[in-house]
Structure formats: C-alpha cells, structure tokens
Amino acid sequence: MLELAQVQIRDRTDTCESSNGFCPDWIADNLDRYVDPFFQHAYLTVMAVAIGFVISFALAIVAYKRRWLINPVTQVTGILYTIPSVAAFFLLLPITGRGNTTALIALVSYVLLIIFRNILTGLDNVPNETKDAGRGMGLTDRQLLWRVEVPLALPEILAGLRIAATTTVGLATLAFFAGAGGLGEQIFADITFKSNVVVAGGLAVLLAAVLDVLILLVQRAITPWTRAATAR
Amino acid sequence: MTTTFAFLDQFGDAIDFIFNERESPAGGSQVGGLGELWDLMWPHLKLSGAAMGIAGLASVPLGLWLGHIGKGGFLAINVSNVGRAVPSLALIAFFVAYLGLGFLNLTVALVLLAIPPILTNTYTGTRQVDRETVDAARGMGMTGAQIVRRVELPLALPLIFGGIRVSAVNVVATATIAPLAGVTTLGDPIINVNTYGDEGRLAAAIVVALLAVLTEVTLGAVQRAVTPRGLKLTSAGKRRHTFPITRREATS
Numbered sequence: 001m002l003e004l005a006q007v008q009i010r011d012r013t014d015t016c017e018s019s020n021g022f023c024p025d026w027i028a029d030n031l032d033r034y035v036d037p038f039f040q041h042a043y044l045t046v047m048a049v050a051i052g053f054v055i056s057f058a059l060a061i062v063a064y065k066r067r068w069l070i071n072p073v074t075q076v077t078g079i080l081y082t083i084p085s086v087a088a089f090f091l092l093l094p095i096t097g098r099g100n101t102t103a104l105i106a107l108v109s110y111v112l113l114i115i116f117r118n119i120l121t122g123l124d125n126v127p128n129e130t131k132d133a134g135r136g137m138g139l140t141d142r143q144l145l146w147r148v149e150v151p152l153a154l155p156e157i158l159a160g161l162r163i164a165a166t167t168t169v170g171l172a173t174l175a176f177f178a179g180a181g182g183l184g185e186q187i188f189a190d191i192t193f194k195s196n197v198v199v200a201g202g203l204a205v206l207l208a209a210v211l212d213v214l215i216l217l218v219q220r221a222i223t224p225w226t227r228a229a230t231a232r
Numbered sequence: 233m234t235t236t237f238a239f240l241d242q243f244g245d246a247i248d249f250i251f252n253e254r255e256s257p258a259g260g261s262q263v264g265g266l267g268e269l270w271d272l273m274w275p276h277l278k279l280s281g282a283a284m285g286i287a288g289l290a291s292v293p294l295g296l297w298l299g300h301i302g303k304g305g306f307l308a309i310n311v312s313n314v315g316r317a318v319p320s321l322a323l324i325a326f327f328v329a330y331l332g333l334g335f336l337n338l339t340v341a342l343v344l345l346a347i348p349p350i351l352t353n354t355y356t357g358t359r360q361v362d363r364e365t366v367d368a369a370r371g372m373g374m375t376g377a378q379i380v381r382r383v384e385l386p387l388a389l390p391l392i393f394g395g396i397r398v399s400a401v402n403v404v405a406t407a408t409i410a411p412l413a414g415v416t417t418l419g420d421p422i423i424n425v426n427t428y429g430d431e432g433r434l435a436a437a438i439v440v441a442l443l444a445v446l447t448e449v450t451l452g453a454v455q456r457a458v459t460p461r462g463l464k465l466t467s468a469g470k471r472r473h474t475f476p477i478t479r480r481e482a483t484s
Contacts, residue, residue: 020329082448083441084405086422090437094239163316170319174409177422187325191412197329201322208317 048107098179118160122153283342299358308355315348333414353395357388
C-alpha cells in the first residue's frame with residue numbers, strides 16, 4: 001500500500017540540512033544518489049520519443065497519401081495528448097502493472113500527436129515545384145516520397161522531436177507514480193529540502209537541454225541545405 | 233477470467249467509488265461518493281481558474297503589445313522553449329522548498345507554467361496579421377490602440393485561444409499534484425492512497441482525465457466561436473490540421 005513513502009535522505013544534526021537549506025557540502029557528498037535516476041530518466045525519455053516517432057512516422061506516411069485519415073488520427077492522438085500523464089499512469093496500472101512498460105505507454109501516447117502533426121506539416125510544406133521536378137526526373141511515387149519529400153520535411157520532423165523530447169523529460173518526472181523511478185522520485189523523496197529539489201530539478205532541466213541540443217546537432221548534420229538558407 | 237480481465241473489476245470498483253461512500257481503508261472516516269469528489273473538484277477548479285485568469289491577464293496584453301510594436305519576439309517565442317524544459321513537478325517543488333506550502337504559492341507556480349504558451353501564441357498571432365491589413369486600418373485613420381483592439385486582436389484570437397487551451401489543459405493536469413504543495417485537489421486520492429484506497433486513486437485518475445478532456449473540448453468550442461467569420465472562410469481551404477504547437481515551432 002505504502003508505495004510512495006517519503007524517505008529520509010539527510011542528516012538532521014547538520015544545521016544547514018535540518019533547516020531545509022541549500023547545502024553545497026551535502027550536494028557534493030550525495031551527487032551519486034542522482035546518477036541512476038538521471039540515466040533512468042534519460043532512458044524513459046529517449047525510448048518514449050523513439051517509439052513515439054516510429055508509430056507517428058508510420059501513421060503520418062499512411063495519412064499523407066490517404067488524407068481522410070488525418071482527422072480521425074488527429075482526434076484519437078489528441079485525446080491521448082490531453083489525458084494528464086498522472087491520470088494515464090494510474091489508468092494503466094491495473095492493466096500493465098507497475099514499471100517501465102506502464103510509464104512508456106503513457107509517455108508514448110502523449111508524444112504521438114506532437115510528432116504526427118510535425119511530420120505531416122513538414123511533408124505538406126514541400127513545394128509543389130520540387131515534387132514536379134522529381135517527377136520530371138522520372139521518380140516513382142515511392143522514390144519521390146523517400147528521396148524528395150521525407151528529406152525536405154526533416155527540419156520540421158526534427159523540430160517535432162525536439163518539442164517531444166523536452167516535454168517528455170517534464171512528464172517523466174511523474175513516472176515514479178507508475179513505479180518507473182526517474183528524477184521525479186528524488187524530488188518527491190524530500191520536496192521541502194532545497195538542496196535536493198535544486199539538484200534533481202536542475203538535472204531534469206539539464207537533460208532536456210542536452211537532448212534538445214543533440215537533436216539540433218543531428219538536424220544540422222543531416223540537413224546541410226538549411227544552414228545555407230539561414231546564413232543569407 | 234480472474235487473471236486476464238481482473239482489471240475490469242478494479243475499474244468497476246473505481247466507478248463505484250465515484251458514486252458511493254465507503255469507509256476509509258485507514259479507518260475512521262467515510263470516503264468516496266459524488267459529494268466528496270465535488271469537494272475535491274471545487275478547489276481543483278478554483279486553483280486552475282485562478283492561475284489561468286492571472287496568466288491570461290498578464291500574457292495576452294503583453295503579447296498583443298509586443299506583437300503590435302514588433303519587438304521582443306525573441307523573448308516571446310523562447311519563453312515557451314524554456315517553459316517546456318522546466319518540469320512542472322520541479323517547478324512546484326522549487327516553490328515548496330523556497331516559499332513554502334499553500335494555495336497562493338502554488339497559484340504563482342501554475343501561473344508561471346501557464347504564461348509561456350499564451351504569450352507565445354498571442355505574439356505569433358498578432359505578428360502574423362497581414363501587414364497590408366494593418367496598413368489599410370491605419371489608412372482609414374485608426375489609432376494604434378484602435379488597430380490593436382479592432383484589427384489585430386480579432387484576427388489573432390484563434391491562435392490566442394489555441395495557447396489558452398494548451399495552458400488550461402496543462403494547468404488542470406498539474407493541479408493534480410497540488411497536494412504535494414499542501415493544497416487539496418482531485419489529486420488527493422492519488423497522493424494519499426492510504427486514506428482513499430486503490431479504488432479511490434483509480435477513481436480520481438478517471439475524473440482527472442475526464443476533466444482535462446472536457447476542458448480541451450470546451451475551450452475548443454469557444455475557440456471556434458470566437459474565430460471571426462471571415463477568417464473561417466479563408467482558412468477553410470487551407471490545411472485544416474494546423475495546431476498551436478506545430479505552428480509555434482514553424483514560425484520560430
């Protein structure tokens with residue numbers, strides 16, 4: 001029953017620590033406490049975005065050719081996006097139990113809409129002239145999609161992944177409700193202790209920033225033409 | 233039957249919890265029933281409403297003004313990127329650790345959470361009003377204030393409401409963890425599972441999910457209602473699946 005018991009993580013005899021203070025000494029001594037939760041947090045985020053990307057990409061490619069699918073897919077993923085993740089974790093618990101699976105299902109269902117819309121917007125924004133040029137060169141529909149439309153949609157697709165990644169870092173702080181740990185578990189362990197809150201919260205923000213920059217670097221590397229365009 | 237579909241029983245118990253009182257697993261008090269859920273939902277709505285009201289009053293005029301003068305775009309757009317990177321739990325924990333528990337502190341935290349999407353969307357919405365339209369308004373002799381109120385605001389309304397929608401759903405969702413900051417909301421059965429039991433926790437999750445979907449649907453209807461008719465006609469032929477999130481990123 002008592003799954004979310006708050007644990008004692010500090011020394012009550014120390015004046016700084018017992019007054020909930022911001023204690024550099026405590027932080028230096030206890031940094032190792034945050035290493036595993038940090039990597040668990042990173043794992044949840046990366047897995048959720050990766051799985052979400054695969055599903056959304058498939059949905060977007062299908063819906064791109066069959067336009068009537070756009071509305072139903074948007075509505076269904078829209079509802080999944082709207083359901084608060086805390087609620088989603090507990091709605092899934094009776095079915096999938098505590099652990100990474102439950103956390104990942106909830107996180108993936110949240111990012112579907114974000115990535116789906118960005119992929120579709122990216123594909124729709126490919127200029128008709130470019131597609132015509134591709135067809136004029138004798139490309140089949142399939143070749144046109146993979147060699148022209150998808151590559152040109154990459155900046156928007158990766159922009160969607162950046163939003164999805166930073167948002168998922170935030171939501172994954174609540175994954176401990178589903179028994180999947182992460183930095184949120186550390187925050188919750190002692191929410192009134194400034195040192196703890198600053199380190200755990202700071203690491204979450206750092207993780208979001210690192211993932212954001214990583215995806216941006218990937219984008220720069222695989223879409224060299226966008227740099228030429230923005231360097232004008 | 234008992235293994236594969238056992239979870240259906242749990243959902244049944246949770247629904248039962250919503251409608252009928254029972255004794256708390258911790259003993260001593262009655263929990264559950266529509267009366268108690270309403271007592272939890274009312275502070276939830278009050279907290280969300282207060283945060284949204286303050287955030288709207290702060291960010292819509294600021295976004296309109298920045299959009300009108302065409303300055304501060306970097307700030308207005310990047311506040312969203314920064315806002316997304318700060319987890320709501322971390323923000324609330326920060327407020328609890330530094331300012332303490334309580335309704336007021338939590339409201340301020342939620343306001344900070346709600347401002348970025350509204351500010352960014354208001355700015356973007358105002359900026360993307362056709363410059364020729366603004367010139368025409370000026371040519372008709374409108375003052376700056378008149379242009380903002382009668383041209384830019386109506387044309388930006390759909391996007392402004394898009395931002396309000398994103399914020400409102402986020403605030404309603406985040407208000408669920410308010411008990412961590414000492415404010416009783418629908419999240420109380422989720423955080424204090426010992427008092428309410430597993431069925432109470434699941435019941436609260438169901439109600440919170442419904443409340444968020446209801447918020448989204450209601451504000452979506454308001455958004456459609458406030459969209460000027462002329463704007464609906466011109467946008468009907470264009471892409472219909474645009475969404476504040478992608479549009480915001482596409483313009484930044």
